[in-house]
Structures are given as structure tokens and as C-alpha cells.
Amino acid sequence: MKRLTYIFWLAPLLVLLSCGQLIFSLLGNSILMLIVVSLLIIITWGVVWMRLYSAGRLRPEFAILSVLPHSIYYFASYSQSRLFREMAWQNVYGFVWLAFLIIMIISLRPGKCDGKRIRIAKDSTFILTSILALLYTVTTFNSFAAKLFNII
Numbered sequence: 001m002k003r004l005t006y007i008f009w010l011a012p013l014l015v016l017l018s019c020g021q022l023i024f025s026l027l028g029n030s031i032l033m034l035i036v037v038s039l040l041i042i043i044t045w046g047v048v049w050m051r052l053y054s055a056g057r058l059r060p061e062f063a064i065l066s067v068l069p070h071s072i073y074y075f076a077s078y079s080q081s082r083l084f085r086e087m088a089w090q091n092v093y094g095f096v097w098l099a100f101l102i103i104m105i106i107s108l109r110p111g112k113c114d115g116k117r118i119r120i121a122k123d124s125t126f127i128l129t130s131i132l133a134l135l136y137t138v139t140t141f142n143s144f145a146a147k148l149f150n151i152i
Contacts, residue, residue: 003114006051006107007129013044017070018140020077020147029078037074041067048107055111058103065099066107072096073144084148093148097141104133 001009017040027033049063072093076084083089108129110117120126145151 001047001050001054001113003051003055003108003110003125006047007125009047010044010051013040013047014136016040017044017067018136018143020073020144023074024077029080034074034078037070041071041074044070048103051107051111052103054113055107055109056113057109057111058106062103065096065103069093069096069100069141069144073148076148082150085150090145090149093145094141097137101133101137104137105130108133 017037023033023037027036045063045067048066049060052058052063053060084093108126109120110123110126
């Protein structure tokens with residue numbers, strides 16, 4: 001999967017996955033919400049898996065880390081789990097988001113399917129999307145953690 005196609009597929013999927021409160025307010029805490037979120041998670045995982053497979057930068061099995069933080073949030077919120085009120089699990093959740101960021105940045109690097117290789121320092125697409133991935137990770141983690149850790 002070429003990088004531009006990957007970005008065009010991934011951006012709307014991640015935006016939809018980051019709308020946690022909106023999804024809960026529209027669909028409620030129901031099985032319909034779980035079905036919709038599960039479909040979004042599976043499609044996102046598939047897109048990242050295809051990119052990692054075709055780019056050859058990292059084993060495609062690491063694509064699961066790209067949807068793990070979202071999965072934890074939605075399924076813990078659905079089950080109203082109190083597990084994340086303990087500090088150890090909050091740290092684990094933070095490390096899961098760090099792994100998400102690393103996978104996103106690695107998947108955005110140019111791969112063997114993208115044609116000629118450009119140095120990372122001169123690749124403006126990689127620099128811009130890496131900054132956006134960092135901002136997405138920080139803001140979504142803060143939003144999800146506030147609800148999971150019962151801060152709000």
C-alpha cells in the first residue's frame with residue numbers, strides 16, 4: 001500500500017476512533033456501539049497491517065498495537081471497568097499509547113513500495129504526518145485517559 005493511500009485511509013479512521021464521547025452519546029452503552037467500534041477497529045488494523053506488510057519496515061503483526069489503545073478504551077468503558085483507577089494499569093495504558101505512536105511513525109516512513117527513497121530529513125510528508133501523529137496521540141490519550149481514570 002502506497003503511503004499516500006495509507007494516509008487517506010488512516011486519517012478518517014483514526015478521527016472516527018477518537019470520537020469516544022460522541023460515539024457513546026449517539027449510540028449509548030449498547031451492543032450496537034460495540035459492533036460499530038469493532039468494525040472501525042478491524043478496518044483500521046487491516047489498513048495498518050497492509051502498510052506494514054507492503055513497506056517492509058516492520059513485521060505486520062505489530063499492527064495490533066495501532067488499535068490496542070482504542071480497543072482498551074471502548075471495551076473498558078462499555079464494561080465500566082474500574083481497573084484503570086490503579087496506578088499500575090494507568091502506566092500500562094500510557095505505554096500502550098507510546099507503542100501506538102511508535103508504530104504510527106514507523107508506518108509513515110517511506111518504504112519499498114513507495115518508489116525512490118528520500119532522506120528522512122528532506123521528506124516533508126513524513127515530518128508533517130509524524131507531528132500530526134504525535135499531536136493525535138497526546139490529545140486522544142488525554143481525552144481517553146480522563147474518562148478511563150475517572151478524572152472527569
